[in-house]
Amino acid sequence: MPNIKNDNIISERKRPIWQTVLAVVSFSIMFLFLGLTVYGLYKYDGKDAFRAFVSAFNCALFMLVLGLRFSVITSVWFDLKDRRYKKEHKVGPLRVGKWQQLPEIEYVSVFKQSVILPGEDDGHVFNVNVWYGRNQHFTIYTKAEGKPAYDMALYIASRLKIDMLDATDPFNKIWISPHVVTETRGLPPVNINNRGLR
Numbered sequence: 001m002p003n004i005k006n007d008n009i010i011s012e013r014k015r016p017i018w019q020t021v022l023a024v025v026s027f028s029i030m031f032l033f034l035g036l037t038v039y040g041l042y043k044y045d046g047k048d049a050f051r052a053f054v055s056a057f058n059c060a061l062f063m064l065v066l067g068l069r070f071s072v073i074t075s076v077w078f079d080l081k082d083r084r085y086k087k088e089h090k091v092g093p094l095r096v097g098k099w100q101q102l103p104e105i106e107y108v109s110v111f112k113q114s115v116i117l118p119g120e121d122d123g124h125v126f127n128v129n130v131w132y133g134r135n136q137h138f139t140i141y142t143k144a145e146g147k148p149a150y151d152m153a154l155y156i157a158s159r160l161k162i163d164m165l166d167a168t169d170p171f172n173k174i175w176i177s178p179h180v181v182t183e184t185r186g187l188p189p190v191n192i193n194n195r196g197l198r
Helices: 019-042 046-071 148-159
Strands: 003-005 008-012 073-079 084-091 095-096 105-115 122-134 138-144 162-167 172-176 190-193
Touching: 019 046, 046 073, 073 138, 105 148, 122 148, 148 162, 148 172
Parallel strands: 105 162
Antiparallel strands: 003 008, 008 073, 073 084, 084 095, 105 122, 122 138, 162 172, 172 190
């Protein structure tokens, strides 16, 4: 389950080890090419110096983009108390993102999505989406197990006082209205709503 502190939900996706290794190698090669840009300016004269600078700088820029591709971690922060959210992009200690007001949330859904996993026939994950506007949504949580995703959707629905759509079975979707009062575990008891599908 994502980190939940004082009604702040932090949903952060982790990078696999192999991507982290590729990012470190890319950044290392980038610094090597940056060194070559300076070396080329002192080693050569005139047009040769300019060509060496441009070539090494282009390679450094390419390695920077490649390193960022494999190292940027995107986190979504939800402040349920103040009804705001922040999409944060992080590379190491550097973080970029700003708080924005949450739009009028219609409902929360949890559904099962098929994924292709190496060596397995039928992999799947469970996604929790917050829906707003005209069919717009945030995916705030993805988990291979259904219960943590279901619990997260229930928690958000109860705190925002909105409905939840259980779409884990695409042929039997269920609308749920959580009570406002929460149990000691922080998860609300549920009341199945017989409104049918929207």
